[in-house]
Amino acid sequence: MSELPLRAQFAAALGKGAASLSRATGRGDGSVIGGKIALKVEPELLTKLARGKRLALVSATNGKTTTTRLIASALREFGDIATNEHGANMPTGHITALGANPEATVGVLEVDEKYLPGVLRDTRPAVVVLMNLSRDQMDRASEINLLAKKWREALQLSETHVIANADDPLVAWAGLGARNATWVSAGQRWKEDSWCCPECGGHLKREPDPYWECPECGLRRPETVWAVDNARDTVTGPGGAAMTLALNLPGDANRANAAIALATAAAYGITPEVALPRLREITSVAGRYTSVHTQGVEVRLLLSKNPAGWLESFAVLDPAPVPVILSVNAQIPDGKDTSWLWDVDYTVLRGRRVFVMGERRTDLALRLETDDVAFETADRVDAVVAKLKSERPDAAKVDVIANYTAFQQIRTAYGRVQ
Known part of the structure; x- marks a missing residue:
């Protein structure tokens, strides 16, 4: 830091302080606001x-x-x-x-x-x-x-x-x-x-x-x-x-x-x-691939943001009959256009218990219906888990595939798991 010009040192210190304040107040991890202020x-x-x-x-x-x-x-x-x-x-x-x-x-x-x-x-x-x-x-x-x-x-x-x-x-x-x-x-x-x-x-x-x-x-x-x-x-x-x-x-x-x-x-x-x-040594990255346990059920979190990503997530799903929850939003970090859902082949989910969530669950539901994939709607992961446990007390696992902001919302609900 001492080799930087004085103005750059001040900018870097100010940005670092803003990032720390953002984390301390629970507004975020500070990665963006710190850089914005420094610039x-x-x-x-x-x-x-x-x-x-x-x-x-x-x-x-x-x-x-x-x-x-x-x-x-x-x-x-x-x-x-x-x-x-x-x-x-x-x-x-x-x-x-x-x-x-x-x-x-x-x-x-x-x-x-x-x-x-x-x-x-x-x-x-x-x-x-x-x-x-x-x-x-x-x-x-x-x-x-x-x-x-x-x-x-x-x-x-x-x-x-x-x-x-x-x-x-x-x-x-x-x-x-x-x-x-x-x-x-x-x-x-x-x-x-x-x-x-x-x-x-x-x-x-x-x-x-x-x-x-x-x-x-x-x-x-x-x-x-x-x-x-x-x-x-x-x-x-x-x-x-x-x-x-x-x-x-x-x-x-x-x-x-x-x-x-x-x-x-x-x-x-x-x-x-x-x-x-x-x-x-690495078992998860920013919540990706992390498993959390709730109500006696293991919930595994998978992030997929586009057709290529969904294809990779389908490839690592646990074998049926493990249910899967799909959640899609369309906020700015996700992209407002959900037409990409039509580029994904959902037929691989036939025969599996499927739940749809997120702000754009209707778009996703229509796409699944077109591929003859049976589905149920839900509001929260915990509600799905509770339903599964009520129907089958031995239910032990569910996979979750979500796009970016939907993934972050689910991750936050479980305490920002790493």
Whole structure:
């Protein structure tokens, strides 16, 4: 902090104080308000706080918060890590994260996809991590092809080292703009946004999975150095040896996140043998995948914000007959447009007990009805649990899938579980 100009020191201290006050008064975690106030005093504070730090920026449509947490855990070898662990992924949140830990020499920052080019320019990171791009909050964000183009242009002007998922054509095309890249085969379950070539618009050949190629212009999947094998629960790195992941986070998506985290740690000089045990320590991230117990029933919380995320959540549901609660809001952080519900295939829920909640439960109910999925409406998770227990005293578990603000409301009802 002492190396910062006086004005920047004052701005950072003021922001830190505002963040602390926000937490103390129960208004929030302070990640946003602290940065907003600091920026009023010093508009270039992000650049000044980033100077001299080896930063990793993590951006994607899905998995940013979890992957940021995994990378930060892997990099603990360097001591304290500056990171926005609460998911405030715009410049205000980055300022709060860096200002809260000014002595840290290494930082890992989750970055909103739309803000990545500007944050890349302002912070000059050592590493940029790119994982996936799919439709999300279409009333706020640009078309994802345009986002990929902006990523590519920003990377062409940067010296940063890119760690990127080669299996996502949009991400790979953006990452090919970088001078130095490490490619990871992390998989791509949701392919509905990447059937066309981002270079020429031609129809991509996508067989055998995960290979892809454009017959028109020749753009093809880059050769990978790291790869996930979901069936075997392993990851291979530059040496070619398979390492068992054995994560405490569920599903293929988290295996992909872990492979990306291991590749990023390696870019910082940390071996998988050192990093992997630290990834296994993580059991939940900001409430995601957490289980809480109420009325003798285990309630597992899953966050899904868009079609790709819902597809991944369906893949980790407990087998039927475990019931599932679906909750959807349409507030500003969620995106006001709920038309994305029609992009999700809900037929996988047939035969399962399904409850719908949230401000937009009617939209969700109509979508389920169209897919011939029987459902019941509810107001609160505890009301569903009470109903299940009254009908079957041996009821022991229920899964909850919710989009962003619905998830936070449920999480708050259980005391902001971690």
